[in-house]
Amino acid sequence: MFNKKLVIAGLIIFVGIITFPFWFNQAKVIAPPEVKLTERAKEAKECVLPDKLKMRGEHMQLLDVWRGTVVREGNRKYVGTNGKEYEMSLSNTCLDCHSNKADFCDKCHEYASVDPYCWDCHIDNPKETK
Amino acid sequence: MNINYLASLIAVIVLFLLAYVGVEAAGLRYFFGVLLPYLAVIIFIVGFVKKIVGWAKTPVPFPIPTTCGQQETLSWIKPAKIDNPTTGFGVFVRMLLEILFFRSLFRNTKMELREGDKLSYEWEKWLWLFALAFHYSFLTVLLRHLRFFLEPVPGCVKFLESMDGFLQIGLPGIMISGILLLAALLFLLLRRIFIPQIRYISLASDYFPLFLIMGIAITGILMRYFIRVDIAGIKELTIGLVTFHPIIPDGIGGLFYVHLFFVSVFIAYFPFSKLMHAGGIFMSPTRNLTTNTRATRHINPWNYDVKVHTYEEYEDEFREKMIGAGLPVEKES
Numbered sequence: 001m002f003n004k005k006l007v008i009a010g011l012i013i014f015v016g017i018i019t020f021p022f023w024f025n026q027a028k029v030i031a032p033p034e035v036k037l038t039e040r041a042k043e044a045k046e047c048v049l050p051d052k053l054k055m056r057g058e059h060m061q062l063l064d065v066w067r068g069t070v071v072r073e074g075n076r077k078y079v080g081t082n083g084k085e086y087e088m089s090l091s092n093t094c095l096d097c098h099s100n101k102a103d104f105c106d107k108c109h110e111y112a113s114v115d116p117y118c119w120d121c122h123i124d125n126p127k128e129t130k
Numbered sequence: 131m132n133i134n135y136l137a138s139l140i141a142v143i144v145l146f147l148l149a150y151v152g153v154e155a156a157g158l159r160y161f162f163g164v165l166l167p168y169l170a171v172i173i174f175i176v177g178f179v180k181k182i183v184g185w186a187k188t189p190v191p192f193p194i195p196t197t198c199g200q201q202e203t204l205s206w207i208k209p210a211k212i213d214n215p216t217t218g219f220g221v222f223v224r225m226l227l228e229i230l231f232f233r234s235l236f237r238n239t240k241m242e243l244r245e246g247d248k249l250s251y252e253w254e255k256w257l258w259l260f261a262l263a264f265h266y267s268f269l270t271v272l273l274r275h276l277r278f279f280l281e282p283v284p285g286c287v288k289f290l291e292s293m294d295g296f297l298q299i300g301l302p303g304i305m306i307s308g309i310l311l312l313a314a315l316l317f318l319l320l321r322r323i324f325i326p327q328i329r330y331i332s333l334a335s336d337y338f339p340l341f342l343i344m345g346i347a348i349t350g351i352l353m354r355y356f357i358r359v360d361i362a363g364i365k366e367l368t369i370g371l372v373t374f375h376p377i378i379p380d381g382i383g384g385l386f387y388v389h390l391f392f393v394s395v396f397i398a399y400f401p402f403s404k405l406m407h408a409g410g411i412f413m414s415p416t417r418n419l420t421t422n423t424r425a426t427r428h429i430n431p432w433n434y435d436v437k438v439h440t441y442e443e444y445e446d447e448f449r450e451k452m453i454g455a456g457l458p459v460e461k462e463s
Contacts, residue, residue, distance in 0.1 A: 002431070007186040010412060011179055018175060021279035021372040029375055032366045052299045053381045057358035064301035108362040113277035113288055117298065 033107035041097040048093070050082050056108075062115070063090060090122050135323060138337035142345050142392075149391035154384040162387045163367060164376040170394035177401025178409060185413040189197040189431035198237070203424070216422045228417055235261055257321070264314035268309035269345070270294060271350075279370040302354055312347050315340060339405055342396055349389040359386050 001007065049062065049111045066088040069075050071128070078088045087093050098104045109116065154160040199210020215221045227233050240254035274294060276287045295303040319340045322332045354361045364381040364386055402407065406442045412418065445459055447450070452459050 001183065002189065002247065003186065005184065011182055014409075015175060015179070021276065022374075024280050025369070025373045027374050030369050030373060032361060032379075053360055056360045056362065060301040104258075111281070112361040112365055113283040113291065114302075114361070115288065115292065116131045 033111040035107045036100060038097060038100050038104075040099075044097055046082060046084075048078065048080050048086050050080070063094075063118070064091070090118060095122065096126040132329065134332060134334045135341075138334050138341050138342040140440075141338060142341040143368065145342075145395055146345065146388055148386045149388040150242040159378045159382075159387065162391050163378050163382075166370065166394045167390060170398040174397040174400055177398075178406075181401050181406055181410050182413065185410070190415045190419070191430045191432065193421070193423050194415050195421045195429040196234075196416045197421055201421055201424070214421050216420055216425070218420065221418060221420055225412070225417060229411055230266075232258055232261055242432055256317070260314045260317040263310050264318060266309040267311040267314060271305075271311055271347075272305070273303070277371050278365050281365075281369055300355070305354075308347065308351055308354070311424050312344070312351070315344050315347065320345070335404060339396075339399075339403060342392060342399070346392045346396060348388065349385055349392060353385055353389065357383070357385055359383055 047055050049058070066078065069078075070088050073121045078086045080086060095101075108114075132340065134378055138260075145276065153162055163384045172223070186373050195215075197214045199213030200207060201214045202209040202211075203215040209216070211217075211220050212224050215224050235258040236255065238257055242250060242252075244250045276292050277283045277291065280287065291305075294305045297304055297306065319337070322328050322336060360379075360381055363382050366377060366379045367382065400408075428432045442460075445461065449459055449461070453462075
């Protein structure tokens with residue numbers, strides 16, 4: 001092999017970079033986030049989208065639609081797929097039940113490294129609870 | 131229609147169906163979600179190293195660096211230290227600029243006949259521009275995906291993501307790199323399809339990686355903006371892979387497995403394809419040799435010892451006969 005030292009050094013650096021995620025986590029068992037529901041949320045049983053997986057995946061799109069509808073059309077009435085009526089409001093509807101931001105919203109957001117700018121305005125109304 | 135790109139497109143569609151049907155109908159979640167990714171990573175690393183070692187074992191018979199400037203010569207002629215490097219440092223700078231900014235692509239020219247038979251050369255910079263856009267947006271997308279493989283997610287990954295999404299359009303916010311990646315890929319593909327000279331030299335192995343990366347980008351974009359998936363669940367799977375505690379969480383749709391399968395195929399295919407230019411650039415004699423061709427002699431490593439018979443030896447052997455025949459000799463005895 002020609003230029004043996006250089007080639008081997010380069011290969012070691014390359015493999016080191018490629019396998020970075022493997023040695024960064026050091027084969028630890030990393031538990032998935034566990035969200036806690038408030039008493040009110042447990043009582044309500046159903047969210048605006050009854051399908052839990054859909055809610056997990058699509059809540060931000062729903063909020064985006066809500067924002068558009070409220071701000072542009074002044075319409076605050078939302079009829080869920082289960083026929084119930086809700087007020088389109090992050091503060092007064094979503095955060096009314098899910099008032100425990102740190103144990104609910106932040107859990108998955110931090111895990112998936114998502115930094116939504118909703119909270120720039122919305123969390124102090126209503127006040128966050130534990 | 132051209133068999134080369136048609137075959138590549140069909141191959142990618144078949145791969146899509148394989149993964150989608152395999153997961154949604156046959157339920158091979160563990161196979162597509164755990165076994166194949168591990169296998170692909172092993173093939174990638176072993177294949178990559180073997181390829182590089184193979185190249186490193188290949189002798190370079192001639193010094194063939196491409197020169198793009200004045201070679202070092204007389205002291206009063208200014209040499210081009212980077213474009214015609216005579217020192218190791220010059221070569222290093224040249225390689226660095228080549229790898230980071232694709233300088234040789236920047237010099238790309240287009241030759242064509244105009245107004246009948248007038249030969250014209252034109253500086254063609256679009257390939258350079260889109261190649262740069264493609265490689266850097268692909269790198270950004272790759273680095274952004276570290277959020278699925280690292281826990282806790284380092285600040286630099288978060289910062290990159292916030293920069294990438296700083297337009298804050300829609301929810302989830304649009305990532306500039308994703309759109310740029312797809313746009314650049316489209317340019318690189320259309321260039322191969324519509325320019326006759328390039329179509330002529332394009333093979334299925336040129337189209338296939340393009341379609342495959344497009345497949346990766348499109349499935350990724352679909353999952354982010356259109357057919358939403360449970361991100362936390364996906365991170366459970368990916369973190370499980372890199373910590374060697376693989377699990378298959380419930381509720382992840384077939385589209386994610388298609389994305390993962392495309393990526394697995396991509397990295398397993400990597401060492402055996404043109405994609406190896408990533409490692410090959412370091413091993414290119416036209417780039418990594420110094421142009422000290424007039425100062426030092428490059429010995430071909432596979433030269434064997436040639437048996438020579440010098441004139442002195444010849445004269446020693448035949449001196450008496452040469453003197454006898456009246457031929458001039460250099461030494462009398």
